Amino acid sequence: MFAPAYLDHNATTPPDARVLEAMLPFLTERYGNPSSRHEYGRAARAAIDAARQQVAAAVGAHPTEVVFASCGSEANNLFIKGAAACLKPGTIAVSAIEHPCVREPAADLKRLGWGLHEIAVDAEGRVVAADFSAALAKPAKLVSVMLANNETGVLQDIPALAAQARAARAWFHTDAVQALGKVAIDFRALNAAGVNALTISAHKIYGPKGAAALVLDKRVELKPLISGGGQERNLRSGTENVAAIVGFGAACELATAQLEADAARLAELRGRLEEGLAGPGASIYSRNAPRLPNTTFFTLAGIDGETLVAQLDRAGYAVASGSACSSVSPEPSHTLLAMGVEPGMAKGALRVSLGRANTQEDVARFLQALDETVRKLKGLAAVAA
Amino acid sequence: MFAPAYLDHNATTPPDARVLEAMLPFLTERYGNPSSRHEYGRAARAAIDAARQQVAAAVGAHPTEVVFASCGSEANNLFIKGAAACLKPGTIAVSAIEHPCVREPAADLKRLGWGLHEIAVDAEGRVVAADFSAALAKPAKLVSVMLANNETGVLQDIPALAAQARAARAWFHTDAVQALGKVAIDFRALNAAGVNALTISAHKIYGPKGAAALVLDKRVELKPLISGGGQERNLRSGTENVAAIVGFGAACELATAQLEADAARLAELRGRLEEGLAGPGASIYSRNAPRLPNTTFFTLAGIDGETLVAQLDRAGYAVASGSACSSVSPEPSHTLLAMGVEPGMAKGALRVSLGRANTQEDVARFLQALDETVRKLKGLAAVAA
Numbered sequence: 049m050f051a052p053a054y055l056d057h058n059a060t061t062p063p064d065a066r067v068l069e070a071m072l073p074f075l076t077e078r079y080g081n082p083s084s085r086h087e088y089g090r091a092a093r094a095a096i097d098a099a100r101q102q103v104a105a106a107v108g109a110h111p112t113e114v115v116f117a118s119c120g121s122e123a124n125n126l127f128i129k130g131a132a133a134c135l136k137p138g139t140i141a142v143s144a145i146e147h148p149c150v151r152e153p154a155a156d157l158k159r160l161g162w163g164l165h166e167i168a169v170d171a172e173g174r175v176v177a178a179d180f181s182a183a184l185a186k187p188a189k190l191v192s193v194m195l196a197n198n199e200t201g202v203l204q205d206i207p208a209l210a211a212q213a214r215a216a217r218a219w220f221h222t223d224a225v226q227a228l229g230k231v232a233i234d235f236r237a238l239n240a241a242g243v244n245a246l247t248i249s250a251h252k253i254y255g256p257k258g259a260a261a262l263v264l265d266k267r268v269e270l271k272p273l274i275s276g277g278g279q280e281r282n283l284r285s286g287t288e289n290v291a292a293i294v295g296f297g298a299a300c301e302l303a304t305a306q307l308e309a310d311a312a313r314l315a316e317l318r319g320r321l322e323e324g325l326a327g328p329g330a331s332i333y334s335r336n337a338p339r340l341p342n343t344t345f346f347t348l349a350g351i352d353g354e355t356l357v358a359q360l361d362r363a364g365y366a367v368a369s370g371s372a373c374s375s376v377s378p379e380p381s382h383t384l385l386a387m388g389v390e391p392g393m394a395k396g397a398l399r400v401s402l403g404r405a406n407t408q409e410d411v412a413r414f415l416q417a418l419d420e421t422v423r424k425l426k427g428l429a430a431v432a433a
Numbered sequence: 434m435f436a437p438a439y440l441d442h443n444a445t446t447p448p449d450a451r452v453l454e455a456m457l458p459f460l461t462e463r464y465g466n467p468s469s470r471h472e473y474g475r476a477a478r479a480a481i482d483a484a485r486q487q488v489a490a491a492v493g494a495h496p497t498e499v500v501f502a503s504c505g506s507e508a509n510n511l512f513i514k515g516a517a518a519c520l521k522p523g524t525i526a527v528s529a530i531e532h533p534c535v536r537e538p539a540a541d542l543k544r545l546g547w548g549l550h551e552i553a554v555d556a557e558g559r560v561v562a563a564d565f566s567a568a569l570a571k572p573a574k575l576v577s578v579m580l581a582n583n584e585t586g587v588l589q590d591i592p593a594l595a596a597q598a599r600a601a602r603a604w605f606h607t608d609a610v611q612a613l614g615k616v617a618i619d620f621r622a623l624n625a626a627g628v629n630a631l632t633i634s635a636h637k638i639y640g641p642k643g644a645a646a647l648v649l650d651k652r653v654e655l656k657p658l659i660s661g662g663g664q665e666r667n668l669r670s671g672t673e674n675v676a677a678i679v680g681f682g683a684a685c686e687l688a689t690a691q692l693e694a695d696a697a698r699l700a701e702l703r704g705r706l707e708e709g710l711a712g713p714g715a716s717i718y719s720r721n722a723p724r725l726p727n728t729t730f731f732t733l734a735g736i737d738g739e740t741l742v743a744q745l746d747r748a749g750y751a752v753a754s755g756s757a758c759s760s761v762s763p764e765p766s767h768t769l770l771a772m773g774v775e776p777g778m779a780k781g782a783l784r785v786s787l788g789r790a791n792t793q794e795d796v797a798r799f800l801q802a803l804d805e806t807v808r809k810l811k812g813l814a815a816v817a818a
Contacts, residue, residue, distance in 0.1 A: 122503070287445065
């Protein structure tokens, strides 16, 4: 089988073999419904309880604060729509660089009569303090700012933002889907600062697709999106995806154990990559801000991102022109536009997100392939001109 | 490992080995995000497309009518809340024996200003025609009546009910989660009769937990519960659970191939079981109505259902006192109460739901264990008296 080098770990990650091993009993002989009272049901319930402990431990939360959901998008929608349903319409503030699964629920609230404030970011993609204060002054009832951006990898100063939100009596949520496993997360400390909820997902940390969690301060009242049998403290009904939840727990444990080593190694690899990108003259976004250690988002002037992704795919390198979730539309990255990047440059953007299996050789070979591809594309452009 | 005989297939089913085999590549080397443009992403997208064909074929639908969701509860909530969000408040009518994941969303609509009509059922658990007409006359805008009940197995005459709903200009939905794989389902014919949507789920048909579908007439406008990246024609955002969806497809194909043989064999086994239940004098519910071939719901007078489940579990038989989704509460079955069964009798109810692996010997041994357990419990009762 043709197996291109995978350099797109912010889109999804390969499940770790140990994760799959942990899941398999729940896809074979331990198939019970966790709500059943018999042996099969109790074994499934015990497995979910154990996974809840593992997930909670990975983010410094109490197990009873973990609400399992099917994906990060669901968890983000649950917080925004669920909290809004318990409040009278007011203002929701979300940063201009949120994932669509935060921006769209916020837009849904706007259609229901809420005010929507998109918090501006600066040229590096960091929240503009003055605009954040302006949003809170409206006053905002709900605030969501992502911990790490999926495209640039830029990190926000969440404790500082959350402290302001708490002072303004707004619920503060952070989408930590891209941060988990790449930087340390401590919900206890974040919660003390003012964070009321955070979202994490299994498939970004070498776990399976199909499990995510909203880690939730119990003072926040939420209406469920999915009502019914009352699972997950009535916040998320439906038969639990036991195998995926077990895999999420296993992946969390591995992520914690490997966090420091992974982060250091990936930062070093990313450094080599970015040195190499100086050759073809790449503009690297958010380079002067704190970033995830594995992510590089850049533009090579005069080269189209989509074309480059397709050419590199053919050459055996899986990279992205932006987040996978907006890959269906050919629009330039909304993250870059919010940062004030000119649309032509934004359309040229390419994201490389490194992961556990990547090596120095992958990076060296990728740089070579990129160089050849760019030469070819520029050659074509010269012929056409 | 202690492996009790599993007689609770309406709660969940063991994934078929061929289903797991189909899933494994998507938990290992084919791990791409279906929204990614590269080789990994395209392989995942192709797998979802193929599974959509398999699922559609199993219920006689067009692939573009299949909307994947994470579980049956989500699909039922999506239809009810999603359709209601596109309508001005009116009346929703649901049968009195629906699963909580239909009754609760209907109750949620009531809190938003909708009228709620619970359609009465008769002593056999069949919808009362006069009350169904009364519900439509209000007039109802949304109607949901399950194809097969999860506890009694009773089947409703869905084409006749749907035809009336269409004449009354109401959207008609049917929860077919328990019906799939046990009786034939033809969405094309149902849709022609007046059914606008039906819900099916993988884990009830020897597929994995984590995948389900709303099969949807495109004339129905729905607002998504989960908004974001725009997956599933904008009706269900979030990274698709590729492996579970692939497993759902494989399970659907097997269910179709084995439907007739499975149904005939299970009906025969169930016949033996019900003959045997005459000995201890069981009252079998819905026996005079069309039922699923695998389900028996009965009470042994003077015996508590919960106690019996626990004793039988210890003896090595996994059965239920009612649906798994309401097993967390000790309330008597709402299905039986709606049928006019006296609460004391309803509390004694036991559900046996047979499946592919069950044999004549399982049934014979279960009947013997039941007989012994009942003697013991009656003996204890006599001593206590």
